[in-house]
Amino acid sequence: MARNTTPPQAERLIKKYPNRRLYDTQSSAYITLADIKQLVLDSTVFKVVDAKTGDDLTRSILLQIILEEESGGVPMFSAEALAQIIRFYGHAMQGVMGTFLEKNIQVLMDIQDRMTEQSQGLYQQHFGPEAWAQLMNMQTPALQNMMNNYIEQSRSLFVQMQDQMQDQTRSMFSAFPFPGQPPEGGKKKK
Numbered sequence: 001m002a003r004n005t006t007p008p009q010a011e012r013l014i015k016k017y018p019n020r021r022l023y024d025t026q027s028s029a030y031i032t033l034a035d036i037k038q039l040v041l042d043s044t045v046f047k048v049v050d051a052k053t054g055d056d057l058t059r060s061i062l063l064q065i066i067l068e069e070e071s072g073g074v075p076m077f078s079a080e081a082l083a084q085i086i087r088f089y090g091h092a093m094q095g096v097m098g099t100f101l102e103k104n105i106q107v108l109m110d111i112q113d114r115m116t117e118q119s120q121g122l123y124q125q126h127f128g129p130e131a132w133a134q135l136m137n138m139q140t141p142a143l144q145n146m147m148n149n150y151i152e153q154s155r156s157l158f159v160q161m162q163d164q165m166q167d168q169t170r171s172m173f174s175a176f177p178f179p180g181q182p183p184e185g186g187k188k189k190k
Contacts, residue, residue, distance in 0.1 A: 009044070009045055010045075011045045011046060011047050012024070012025075012026050012039065012044055012045065012046035012047070013025045013026070013046070013047055013049065014031070014036065014046055014047065014048040014049070014061075015048075015049055015050075015051040016048055016049070016050055016051060016057055016061070017051045017052075018051070018052060022035075022036065022048070022061075023051070033061070033064060033065055033068065036048070036061060036065065037065050040062070040065070046058070048060075048061045085097075100158075104154070107150070108147075
């Protein structure tokens with residue numbers, strides 16, 4: 001696999017002013033959330049900062065874009081999925097959940113890249129963008145089935161990992177007597 005040798009692009013700075021306007025310092029113009037969405041789609045590296053305090057607002061702006069997309073025609077998350085995500089905030093598993101989602105999104109992106117790469121030689125010569133979209137729509141059930149299998153494997157692996165951690169913890173602490181617990185191999189004292 002050939003390595004990408006293009007130099008990394010400089011981070012584009014967007015300033016957010018108190019009047020809620022966004023100013024792109026590279027183009028020296030005010031921009032909208034739609035423009036920032038396009039920067040994301042173009043894989044442009046950028047950072048949004050509060051013009052007054054310098055605080056990083058990038059995540060907040062990205063969440064605004066997601067909110068607009070979710071409020072639009074075809075949301076990506078069901079109400080139940082959003083409720084489950086909310087339940088992870090403040091939970092001991094919050095950090096694990098973020099990492100889990102990031103890694104799974106990366107896997108989806110890798111699958112998408114691989115499919116695009118493999119199909120370019122086969123389909124792009126004979127199909128236009130509309131035909132390609134129809135082909136992907138026909139493949140949706142197969143892709144969903146593949147993703148369901150992947151998710152089930154991930155779940156099984158996570159449960160196995162959790163069981164192993166519990167077993168290791170039990171064996172690590174089995175040498176220490178805890179109040180109310182019977183000594184190893186014995187019965188609880190009365």
